[in-house]
Amino acid sequence: MINILFAAGEARWEEYKHVLPKALKAAGLTADLSRDHAPQDTDYIVYAPNPALKDFTPFTKTKAVLSLWAGVETIVSNTTLTQPLTRMVDGGLTEGMVEWVVGHTLRHHLGMDAHIVNPKQAWTPKAPPLARNRTVGVLGLGELGASCASALAALNFNVVGWSRSARDIPNVMCQSGSEGLEATLAVAEILILLLPLTTATENLLNEQRLAQLPKGAVIINPGRGQLIDDDALLDALNEDHVAHATLDVFRMEPLPWDHAFWKHPKVTVTPHIASETRADTASEAVAENIRRAETGAPLLNLVDRSAGY
Amino acid sequence: MINILFAAGEARWEEYKHVLPKALKAAGLTADLSRDHAPQDTDYIVYAPNPALKDFTPFTKTKAVLSLWAGVETIVSNTTLTQPLTRMVDGGLTEGMVEWVVGHTLRHHLGMDAHIVNPKQAWTPKAPPLARNRTVGVLGLGELGASCASALAALNFNVVGWSRSARDIPNVMCQSGSEGLEATLAVAEILILLLPLTTATENLLNEQRLAQLPKGAVIINPGRGQLIDDDALLDALNEDHVAHATLDVFRMEPLPWDHAFWKHPKVTVTPHIASETRADTASEAVAENIRRAETGAPLLNLVDRSAGY
Numbered sequence: 001m002i003n004i005l006f007a008a009g010e011a012r013w014e015e016y017k018h019v020l021p022k023a024l025k026a027a028g029l030t031a032d033l034s035r036d037h038a039p040q041d042t043d044y045i046v047y048a049p050n051p052a053l054k055d056f057t058p059f060t061k062t063k064a065v066l067s068l069w070a071g072v073e074t075i076v077s078n079t080t081l082t083q084p085l086t087r088m089v090d091g092g093l094t095e096g097m098v099e100w101v102v103g104h105t106l107r108h109h110l111g112m113d114a115h116i117v118n119p120k121q122a123w124t125p126k127a128p129p130l131a132r133n134r135t136v137g138v139l140g141l142g143e144l145g146a147s148c149a150s151a152l153a154a155l156n157f158n159v160v161g162w163s164r165s166a167r168d169i170p171n172v173m174c175q176s177g178s179e180g181l182e183a184t185l186a187v188a189e190i191l192i193l194l195l196p197l198t199t200a201t202e203n204l205l206n207e208q209r210l211a212q213l214p215k216g217a218v219i220i221n222p223g224r225g226q227l228i229d230d231d232a233l234l235d236a237l238n239e240d241h242v243a244h245a246t247l248d249v250f251r252m253e254p255l256p257w258d259h260a261f262w263k264h265p266k267v268t269v270t271p272h273i274a275s276e277t278r279a280d281t282a283s284e285a286v287a288e289n290i291r292r293a294e295t296g297a298p299l300l301n302l303v304d305r306s307a308g309y
Numbered sequence: 310m311i312n313i314l315f316a317a318g319e320a321r322w323e324e325y326k327h328v329l330p331k332a333l334k335a336a337g338l339t340a341d342l343s344r345d346h347a348p349q350d351t352d353y354i355v356y357a358p359n360p361a362l363k364d365f366t367p368f369t370k371t372k373a374v375l376s377l378w379a380g381v382e383t384i385v386s387n388t389t390l391t392q393p394l395t396r397m398v399d400g401g402l403t404e405g406m407v408e409w410v411v412g413h414t415l416r417h418h419l420g421m422d423a424h425i426v427n428p429k430q431a432w433t434p435k436a437p438p439l440a441r442n443r444t445v446g447v448l449g450l451g452e453l454g455a456s457c458a459s460a461l462a463a464l465n466f467n468v469v470g471w472s473r474s475a476r477d478i479p480n481v482m483c484q485s486g487s488e489g490l491e492a493t494l495a496v497a498e499i500l501i502l503l504l505p506l507t508t509a510t511e512n513l514l515n516e517q518r519l520a521q522l523p524k525g526a527v528i529i530n531p532g533r534g535q536l537i538d539d540d541a542l543l544d545a546l547n548e549d550h551v552a553h554a555t556l557d558v559f560r561m562e563p564l565p566w567d568h569a570f571w572k573h574p575k576v577t578v579t580p581h582i583a584s585e586t587r588a589d590t591a592s593e594a595v596a597e598n599i600r601r602a603e604t605g606a607p608l609l610n611l612v613d614r615s616a617g618y
Contacts, residue, residue: 103421115577121566254434275436
C-alpha cells in the first residue's frame with residue numbers, strides 16, 4: 001500500500017477525492033489517498049499552495065512532492081523541501097485553450113451574437129464569408145498560441161502568428177520582431193492574445209497599437225489581463241474602431257463589480273475558464289509520475305531548483 | 310454549340326449569368342447559356358426550384374438536369390423528369406457548413422450563451438469538460454455530415470456518426486441501420502442533423518426519438534426543417550429533456566413571425582445561413598459535370614431516384 005498525502009485546500013480535495021484514486025488504480029497502483037497520513041508514513045505528497053504545510057522536514061521517507069500547479073514559485077525556495085519536486089504539465093490545459101479560442105473565433109466569424117439575442121426576430125439570410133477569406137492574428141506562439149494557430153489554420157482560416165523570436169508553424173504565416181507585430185496588427189480581423197506577461201508585453205495593446213488594427217476588428221484575450229490597456233480598449237470600442245472584445249483574463253479577478261467591461265455592450269466577459277488544470281487529466285499526470293517512481297523510472301517534469309522552474 | 314437552359318429565379322440569374330459562362334469556357338466548352346432556349350433545343354438544364362418549369366416532358370433531347378441545390382426533394386418525385394438528375398456538391402458549401410456546425414457545437418460545448426448574456430454579472434469560474442469527454446452525434450454522413458464529423462473529431466470531440474448504409478470515416482464511430490440510430494441517440498450530448506429529406510427521414514426526430522436522447526442534450530439542425538417534429542421538440546424543451554435547439558432550417562422560411570421557436574428561450578434561430586451555394590464554386594461544379602457528359606464520363610453526384618437523394 002502506497003500512502004499518498006493530499007496537501008491542498010478543501011476545494012481541491014472536493015475536485016480530486018474521487019478522480020485521483022481512480023487514476024491511481026488505472027495506473028496499476030494500490031494506494032491510500034488521504035489528507036491525514038502522518039509525515040513519517042507518507043510515501044508521496046500531492047501538493048498545492050496551502051497554509052497547513054510549510055515544513056517538509058518530518059517527511060523522512062517521502063519519495064516525491066507532486067505539485068498540482070504548473071508554476072512552483074511559491075514552493076521552490078522552501079529550504080525544508082529536499083525531496084524531488086515535480087510541476088504539473090497537463091495536456092488538458094492546451095486542449096481546453098484550443099477549444100475556447102476556436103469556439104470564440106468562430107462565434108465572431110459567424111456573427112452568432114446577432115442570432116443568440118434577436119428580440120426583433122430579424123431574418124437576414126446573409127451567409128458570412130468563408131474562413132479562408134478571414135484573417136486571424138495570434139500574438140504569442142508558445143505551446144498554447146501555436147496550438148490555437150494550427151487549429152484555426154486547419155479550419156481554413158488565414159492565420160498570421162507573431163512571436164518575439166522567429167517561429168515556423170505549418171500553414172501559419174509567422175511574423176516576429178517589431179515590424180512583424182505591425183504587419184500582424186494591420187491585417188488581423190480577429191486578434192487573439194496568448195503572450196506571456198513580461199515587462200515587454202505589459203500594455204502591449206495600447207492606444208497606438210489598437211489604432212493599427214483594421215476597423216471593425218475583434219479582440220479575444222485568454223492570455224493575461226495586463227497585456228491590454230483597459231482604458232485604451234474602452235476608447236477604441238466606443239469609437240467603433242474595435243467591434244468587440246471577448247476577455248477571459250483581467251487585471252483583477254474576479255472582475256470588479258463596477259468595472260466598465262461588465263456592462264459594455266461590445267465586451268463579453270468569461271470568468272477565467274479558457275484554460276484550467278482539469279482534475280481528471282491532472283490526476284492521470286500525478287498517477288503516471290507515482291507509477292514511474294515506484295518502478296524506478298525517471299520522474300516527468302522534475303523541477304530544477306537552481307533555475308526555479 | 311451546347312444549349313444550356315438556366316431554369317431558376319431572377320436572383321439566381323443575376324448571380325450566375327457571368328460566372329457560369331466563364332466556368333463553362335474554362336472547362337473547354339462552347340456553350341450558350343440562356344433563359345430562353347426552346348425545350349426541344351435544350352441540351353442541359355441548370356435548375357433551382359421555380360414555378361415556371363414543372364413539366365420536363367418536352368425536353369426530349371436534354372441530357373441532364375443539374376440542380377443548383379444540394380437538396381433535391383422538391384424535384385425528385387416529379388414524374389415528368391426522366392433525364393439524369395445531379396445535385397449540387399459545392400466545395401464552398403461544405404466549408405461554410407463545417408464552420409457553422411463546428412462553431413455552434415463549440416458554442417454549446419463551452420456554454421457561451423451564459424457569458425454572452427450575463428446581466429447579473431455572474432462570475433462562475435467552472436471550466437467546461439474537454440471535447441474528448443463530450444460526445445457529439447452526427448445524423449447523416451454524406452459529403453456535409455462526413456466533413457463535419459471529421460472536423461469535430463479533429464478537435465478531439467468523441468464523434469458518433471449515423472447513416473442509412475454503413476460508412477467508414479477515420480476517428481468517427483460509424484453506426485448504421487435502426488439499431489445504430491438508437492445507439493447514436495442514446496449517447497449524443499450534442500446532436501447534429503445533416504440527413505437528406507426523404508419519406509424515411511421526415512419527422513425522424515419525433516417524440517419517441519427525442520426521448521432516447523440523454524437528458525440535457527442539445528440539437529443543432531442545419532439539414533432540413535422537416536427532419537424534426539416541431540411540436541415534439543417544443544415539448545421536449547419545455548420538459549427540460551432537451552436543453553437547447555439551434556435551428557437553421559424550418560418547414561416554412563422565413564420562419565413565420567408567430568412561430569413558437571422565435572421567442573422560446575431555449576431555441577436559437579439562424580436564417581438559413583449554415584450552407585449557401587456560392588455561385589463561383591457551384592459554377593465550376595456544373596461546368597465539370599457538363600464536360601463529363603459531353604465526353605462520355607459518368608456524371609458526378611447523380612441522384613438515385615429510388616432513394617430520393
